Structures are given as C-alpha cells and as structure tokens.
Amino acid sequence: MKKHNFSAGPCILPQEVLQKASEAILNFNDDDLSLIEISHRSKPFVAVMEKARNLALELLGLENKGYQAIFLHGGASMEFLMVAYNLLNKKAAYLNTGTWSDKAIKEAKEFGEVVEVGSSKDKGYNYIPKGYSIPEDADYFHCTSNNTVAGTQIKSFPETNVPLICDMSSDIFSRQLDFEKFDLIYAGAQKNMGPAGTTLVIIKEEILGKVERHIPSMLNYQVHIKSDSMYNTPSVFAVYVSMLTLQWLKDLGGIPFIEKVNNKKAELLYTEIDRNPLFKGIVAKEDRSNMNATFVLTDESLTEKFDKMCAAAGINGLNGHRSVGGYRASMYNALPLYSVQVLVDVMKALK
Known part of the structure; x- marks a missing residue:
C-alpha cells in the first residue's frame, strides 16, 4: 500500500x-x-x-x-x-x-x-x-x-x-x-x-x-x-x-471543489493539534497554512515513540524543515482526507 x-x-x-x-x-x-x-x-x-x-x-x-x-x-x-x-x-x-x-x-x-x-x-x-x-x-x-x-x-x-x-x-x-x-x-x-x-x-x-x-x-x-x-x-x-x-x-471540479477538500483536511488536523495537550501549533492561528501545518511535541521525550508510531502507520515526510525542527504535515491537493485521518489517529493514540 x-x-x-x-x-x-x-x-x-x-x-x-x-x-x-x-x-x-x-x-x-x-x-x-x-x-x-x-x-x-x-x-x-x-x-x-x-x-x-x-x-x-x-x-x-x-x-x-x-x-x-x-x-x-x-x-x-x-x-x-x-x-x-x-x-x-x-x-x-x-x-x-x-x-x-x-x-x-x-x-x-x-x-x-x-x-x-x-x-x-x-x-x-x-x-x-x-x-x-x-x-x-x-x-x-x-x-x-x-x-x-x-x-x-x-x-x-x-x-x-x-x-x-x-x-x-x-x-x-x-x-x-x-x-x-x-x-x-x-x-x-x-x-x-x-x-x-x-x-x-x-x-x-x-x-x-x-x-x-x-x-x-x-x-x-x-x-x-x-x-x-x-x-x-x-x-x-x-x-x-x-x-x-x-x-x-x-x-x-477545479479549484472550488479542491478548496473544500483542503479546508476539511486542515480543520481535521488543526482541531487535533489544539485539542491534544501533547501537541502545539507553531504559528499564529489566524495565519495558519492549509497546505503546511507545523507543530511540535510539548514533551520531547515522546519524539522517538511518536516517530515510530508514524512509521508503523505508513506516514512519510512529516519532519519539519531543518531550520525549524518539529513536524510539518504538507496537505497538498492530491493528499487524500484519509491520510490526514490516519495521522490524527496516531496523534490520539500517543500516550
């Protein structure tokens, strides 16, 4: 897969x-x-x-x-x-x-x-x-x-x-x-x-x-x-x-169609980032990107565990830019909503 x-x-x-x-x-x-x-x-x-x-x-x-x-x-x-x-x-x-x-x-x-x-x-x-x-x-x-x-x-x-x-x-x-x-x-x-x-x-x-x-x-x-x-x-x-x-x-259906999908993906991930005390968004909420969601773990000791859970779930390319660190979920047009759900499920399972 x-x-x-x-x-x-x-x-x-x-x-x-x-x-x-x-x-x-x-x-x-x-x-x-x-x-x-x-x-x-x-x-x-x-x-x-x-x-x-x-x-x-x-x-x-x-x-x-x-x-x-x-x-x-x-x-x-x-x-x-x-x-x-x-x-x-x-x-x-x-x-x-x-x-x-x-x-x-x-x-x-x-x-x-x-x-x-x-x-x-x-x-x-x-x-x-x-x-x-x-x-x-x-x-x-x-x-x-x-x-x-x-x-x-x-x-x-x-x-x-x-x-x-x-x-x-x-x-x-x-x-x-x-x-x-x-x-x-x-x-x-x-x-x-x-x-x-x-x-x-x-x-x-x-x-x-x-x-x-x-x-x-x-x-x-x-x-x-x-x-x-x-x-x-x-x-x-x-x-x-x-x-x-x-x-x-x-x-x-062009841009009008894909914009709705992109909004759903962004809402799904940002909702979990804001809900889950183990994660924290990096940027001002009003300026958050629907394409590139950046976030960090509030407890860095969980980094290895979270990374292994992501790998086991088939999640690729989540590391933040080398100059920033943390995590970055890029949700471009072709990324299905299902993939974001998989990431959110991993975030919810992290303890």
Whole structure:
C-alpha cells in the first residue's frame, strides 16, 4: 500500500497521474517512443505544452484576460531573479514572510531599491505582518502567498495600485482567489502541481517591456512568451505531468471543489493539534497554512515513540524543515482526507 505522503516537496501526486506518466515513459501517444525520447517540437509534445498552458489559465479564470502562461526552468528561485530583472526600474516593495521571500529580496536588491514594507522575521516568521503600507511609486509589490517552512499563509491580499506579484509555489490551485488582482504569479511545480524541473509563470502582458536595462534572452519573459515556452528545450516530463495534474483537477471540479477538500483536511488536523495537550501549533492561528501545518511535541521525550508510531502507520515526510525542527504535515491537493485521518489517529493514540 502506498504511504501517506506528507512531504513538503517534491509533493504527492494523484495516483492516476503517476500511472499515466509511467505509461508515457515507456510508450507515449501510442507511437512506440518514450515521452522523454521525442522531440519537444514534435506535434504531440507541442500539443501537451499548449494544453498545459491553457489549463493553467482556465483553472485560474484568466483566459482571454490579457494573461500568458509559460513554463520555465530554474524553479521559483530563478523567478526571484527574473521578476526583478523584468520589472524593477528603481524601487520595489516586498513583504518578508519567510525563507523564500527573504531570498527574493536578496535577488531584487541587485537591481534597485527594495522597501521591506513588513517582516515577521523577528518571531521566526510565525505570523503574517498586517497593517503595512505599499509605496505608490513602487514598480511592484511582491509577496509569498504560502510559507512552507514556517507554515503560514496569507489570507487577505492588499489592495494596491502597483502591480501585484506573488510567489504561489506551495498553494497555487488550492483555493479560490480573485486571480485578476495579480499581475504576475509564479510557482515551482514540485509543491502542488508536478515533479521538480519546471516553473509555471502567469503574466499580465501589459506590465512587461518597461524596464530600461537590457535583459538577456533566457531571462526575458517576453522572449519566452513569444516562443510559447519553447525558446529552449523545456522540461518535457515535468510539463507533461503538470498537464496531467491540471487535467485531474479540472475533472474533479477545479479549484472550488479542491478548496473544500483542503479546508476539511486542515480543520481535521488543526482541531487535533489544539485539542491534544501533547501537541502545539507553531504559528499564529489566524495565519495558519492549509497546505503546511507545523507543530511540535510539548514533551520531547515522546519524539522517538511518536516517530515510530508514524512509521508503523505508513506516514512519510512529516519532519519539519531543518531550520525549524518539529513536524510539518504538507496537505497538498492530491493528499487524500484519509491520510490526514490516519495521522490524527496516531496523534490520539500517543500516550
């Protein structure tokens, strides 16, 4: 039986997606060739890329609204650089809510002034800053919607007249939002969409082409849009699996359906964390992530026992990030409610 996979990334994927992907590795499109052997410019794969891009826009409700979807290399970490390269003229505003936003700020400082409008670094990123102001003359405002390390999630995004940029790597397609509020969204596939190796970027085209600097071709969003994500050889397998996962989500009922499931999973686990005196949540309750629930044991002497009980129950990937410790239950879209129930049952049985 497959283990209950709470890994923060690479993420759990739907079983049917894994099955189809494994079949494509051996024989894709009944052509007696492997998916990873065919030309990325062949008609079968061009169709895959087109479908993946279209599904991304469709699920987010951004079709025919001036947005483009592209699949790039380098993970979200490359986007820390590319966002600033393509959009930062003089000054940008950043909200610092964790490890990844901190790294994004570091990259942006290479291109201009960075105003850190708010930060939760003072308390180990265990909350989301509130009441901050975004400079009206900023080229853009950047935030990270969900923080996998600390386990926080932005529940309400600011109203602003400057372009809104968001790293949604770990909660994209997991909840309903007004996605038209965002001018650029990026997400590494390996958190909630597919295997590592590709990054989805959703861009409102009108925000591009306004910086004065020369942008190298590989780092230029406009080049990749014009090339339909084919400027260089894409991560064929990662894009294909992402396409299968997006189709799986659409067939289920899209984001409205999966949000209800995700809410049930989060409520089930957080209820036990708050009820059980042997466990304690790490972050502020109002900022808890529905994707990554972080918690610790109140009695560390029970660590070995709890770990063995989890292993016996087939629970995998529960350890917290190396910089934080404790435990982290990542409950991405493909994790079934049943897996969360198994974890809760183990927590209840711990004595």
